[in-house]
Structure formats: structure tokens, C-alpha cells
Amino acid sequence: MNAAQEIKDKGLKVTTSRVKVLDILQPDGLALSHMELEPMLGKIDRITLYRILNDFEEVGLVHKVIDLDGVTRFALCKHNCTTHHHNDNHLHFNCTACHKMYCMDNLPIATVSLPKGFTATGQSTIIYGLCSGCN
Amino acid sequence: MNAAQEIKDKGLKVTTSRVKVLDILQPDGLALSHMELEPMLGKIDRITLYRILNDFEEVGLVHKVIDLDGVTRFALCKHNCTTHHHNDNHLHFNCTACHKMYCMDNLPIATVSLPKGFTATGQSTIIYGLCSGCN
DNA sequence: TTACATTTGCAACTCTGTTGCATAAAGAAT
DNA sequence: ATTCTTTATGCAACAGAGTTGCAAATGTAA
Numbered sequence: 001m002n003a004a005q006e007i008k009d010k011g012l013k014v015t016t017s018r019v020k021v022l023d024i025l026q027p028d029g030l031a032l033s034h035m036e037l038e039p040m041l042g043k044i045d046r047i048t049l050y051r052i053l054n055d056f057e058e059v060g061l062v063h064k065v066i067d068l069d070g071v072t073r074f075a076l077c078k079h080n081c082t083t084h085h086h087n088d089n090h091l092h093f094n095c096t097a098c099h100k101m102y103c104m105d106n107l108p109i110a111t112v113s114l115p116k117g118f119t120a121t122g123q124s125t126i127i128y129g130l131c132s133g134c135n
Numbered sequence: 136m137n138a139a140q141e142i143k144d145k146g147l148k149v150t151t152s153r154v155k156v157l158d159i160l161q162p163d164g165l166a167l168s169h170m171e172l173e174p175m176l177g178k179i180d181r182i183t184l185y186r187i188l189n190d191f192e193e194v195g196l197v198h199k200v201i202d203l204d205g206v207t208r209f210a211l212c213k214h215n216c217t218t219h220h221h222n223d224n225h226l227h228f229n230c231t232a233c234h235k236m237y238c239m240d241n242l243p244i245a246t247v248s249l250p251k252g253f254t255a256t257g258q259s260t261i262i263y264g265l266c267s268g269c270n
Numbered sequence: 271t272t273a274c275a276t277t278t279g280c281a282a283c284t285c286t287g288t289t290g291c292a293t294a295a296a297g298a299a300t
Numbered sequence: 301a302t303t304c305t306t307t308a309t310g311c312a313a314c315a316g317a318g319t320t321g322c323a324a325a326t327g328t329a330a
Binding site for chain 3: 301302303304305306307308309310311312313314315316317318319320321322323324325326327328329330
């Protein structure tokens with residue numbers, strides 16, 4: 001499916017900036033930061049980029065993940081997420097050498113038994129080490 | 136052990152600000168943010184607090200964890216961490232209601248088998264949901 | 271109590287993220 | 301194609317987090 005159609009399907013207007021952002025996030029399973037995205041987009045206003053990413057997250061096109069350095073990153077959703085409901089819980093791998101953040105879609109997520117009184121609605125796991133490119 | 140002695144043992148000078156910071160972090164297993172710590176400390180300069188926390192982390196007195204909102208939090212180390220080497224890998228629980236971050240010292244950490252080429256040196260897991268106080 | 275090294279506080283700065291408002295662009299109707 | 305309405309964009313201004321350099325204050329050991 002092309003980016004414009006995906007955007008339209010989520011009820012958002014199709015603009016050149018939005019299409020470009022979605023196209024850049026498409027190919028690999030990498031979560032990109034604001035700083036990485038901005039130069040790839042040409043002359044887009046940084047505030048616009050913030051708003052596009054937030055809108056995309058709200059309608060379920062992308063998900064947000066905060067890396068080990070506290071940097072916010074965005075990656076494409078793959079499991080038919082919808083507005084205000086993300087279905088794509090998965091592990092992330094953060095390379096300590098190149099700082100790339102990978103979405104590990106096919107790894108199982110362990111369930112943890114919590115102490116009495118605590119109830120879990122989800123979990124966020126970031127595994128760190130060396131990625132295939134840096135090993 | 137009292138705070139002053141712990142600070143001295145790590146090779147840092149014992150100052151009133153440092154003792155106060157360590158005393159506040161002592162009791163519970165909670166990871167506190169900068170914003171939470173500052174008002175508890177009286178008239179301490181915010182830059183000094185940044186430096187104290189960074190120094191404490193370097194020598195293994197406290198560890199840093201970034202919560203689900205991207206807020207940096209600090210908590211006491213409990214497993215004889217040393218300078219530049221932390222031994223206290225453990226899960227964290229982030230309450231989505233009161234936003235408290237708990238160190239879950241006694242829960243087992245699952246090991247994940249990664250794709251070929253990837254090697255893990257550690258992982259950071261934050262479980263979110265409702266804590267015992269909010270349930 | 272003097273002297274040295276370290277810590278603190280201040281000023282200034284960068285980076286990240288948000289809000290309000292005027293302008294520009296998209297989408298639908300004519 | 302032209303107009304109209306809604307939504308998106310760009311700009312300015314701001315707030316918060318975090319860092320660095322430097323002078324003044326404090327801790328520690330002699």
C-alpha cells in the first residue's frame with residue numbers, strides 16, 4: 001500500500017510533508033529520532049514534523065519508543081493499529097555502537113508475575129548490545 | 136550505613152548537598168525525577184543537583200532509568216555497584232496513574248534469543264499498569 | 271589554620287517539545 | 301476550473317531538560 005492511501009485511510013489529509021515522513025519510515029524496521037528525520041525531509045518546519053509524528057501516533061500509523069539515551073524515536077506500526085489503540089507491542093533492540101533502534105517484531109515477550117497489588121497493562125523492553133552491522 | 140560514609144567510601148567529598156540527596160533516595164525503592172527531588176532539597180542549585188546525580192551514577196551509588204514519559208529518574212543501587220560498573224539490573228514498574236517508578240529487585244529477568252548477528256549485553260524493561268497504591 | 275583540590279552557584283547556551291496565531295494548502299461543492 | 305470551508309503549515313515565542321565555563325565557597329588533609 002502506498003503512503004498517501006494509508007494516510008487517507010486513517011482520516012488524515014494527504015499532504016506532501018506527511019507522505020514524505022511516512023515514506024522515510026517505510027522500508028526498514030528502524031525507529032528514527034527527530035534529529036535523524038529532519039535532514040531527510042528537506043525544508044520542513046520542525047514544529048510541523050512534531051505535529052505530523054504526533055498525529056501519526058494517534059491514528060496508529062507509527063509508534064513511539066524512547067531509547068536508552070532518552071531520545072524519542074518513531075517507527076512504523078505493522079499490526080493494524082487503530083486510533084488510540086496500538087496492537088504492536090514488541091521488543092526493541094538498541095545498538096550501543098551505532099545507536100540504531102530496531103523493532104524486533106518476531107520475538108516473544110515474557111510475562112512477569114508481579115507482587116500483590118500490582119497489575120500490568122503492558123511492558124516496554126529495550127535490549128541493548130551490538131547489532132548485526134556492528135558485530 | 137549512613138549516607139556520609141557511603142559517599143566517602145566511593146571517593147567523593149562529603150558535602151551537605153550530597154548527603155541530603157542520598158538521604159532522600161534511601162528509604163523506598165522509588166526512582167525519583169529531577170523535578171521531584173528539587174523541592175525536597177531546599178535551596179539547592181539545579182545544576183548542582185544534576186552534577187551530584189551524575190557523580191553518584193558514575194561511582195555506582197545510584198542508577199538512572201528513563202520512564203515511559205521520557206523523564207529521567209534516579210534510584211539507589213542495592214547490589215554493590217562500583218565505579219563504571221553497575222550490577223543491579225532489575226525490572227522497573229511504572230504506575231500509569233500516580234506515575235511512580237518502582238525498582239522491582241526480586242523479579243526474574245527473562246533472557247531473549249536474538250536474531251543472528253545481534254548480541255545482547257543487557258536489557259531495560261519497564262512494566263506499566265497500576266501500582267498497589269492505585270489499585 | 272593554612273593551603274590545595276574539589277564542589278557549588280551563576281550565567282549563558284543548546285536541544286527538545288509545546289502553544290497561539292496568521293497564512294497556505296487540501297478536499298468538497300458549485 | 302472557481303470558490304468555500306476545513307485542516308495543515310510556518311513562524312514567533314515560550315517552557316523544560318541538560319551542559320559547559322568560570323569565579324567563589326567549601327571540604328579535607330597537612
